[in-house]
Amino acid sequence: MPEEATLSNEKNYTVFQFNGHIIRFTAPYSLEYYTEVKEWDKGYLVVMAKYKQNKEPEEEYIDLVPILQNLYFDTDKFLKPIKGVKIANG
Numbered sequence: 824m825p826e827e828a829t830l831s832n833e834k835n836y837t838v839f840q841f842n843g844h845i846i847r848f849t850a851p852y853s854l855e856y857y858t859e860v861k862e863w864d865k866g867y868l869v870v871m872a873k874y875k876q877n878k879e880p881e882e883e884y885i886d887l888v889p890i891l892q893n894l895y896f897d898t899d900k901f902l903k904p905i906k907g908v909k910i911a912n913g
Contacts, residue, residue: 830857831911848890860908
């Protein structure tokens with residue numbers, strides 16, 4: 824079983840993948856790509872993201888718990904084995 828999830832973006836969506844699950848949710852319209860995952864804390868991500876209107880990436884925050892709850896995931900069971908998150912193709 825993998826211990827690392829991946830984060831990426833496709834068109835207007837952020838994509839979080841782990842253990843065969845692909846979770847897509849709306850991203851800001853100006854997001855170009857994620858550059859780095861700075862912190863992972865049981866569903867809470869601190870990432871660096873590159874936006875069209877800025878030359879440099881800026882810090883962004885993603886809380887997966889409410890997203891997973893809205894999709895009827897058992898959040899504790901799903902998140903517990905994840906030891907880290909990396910940028911897909913990064």
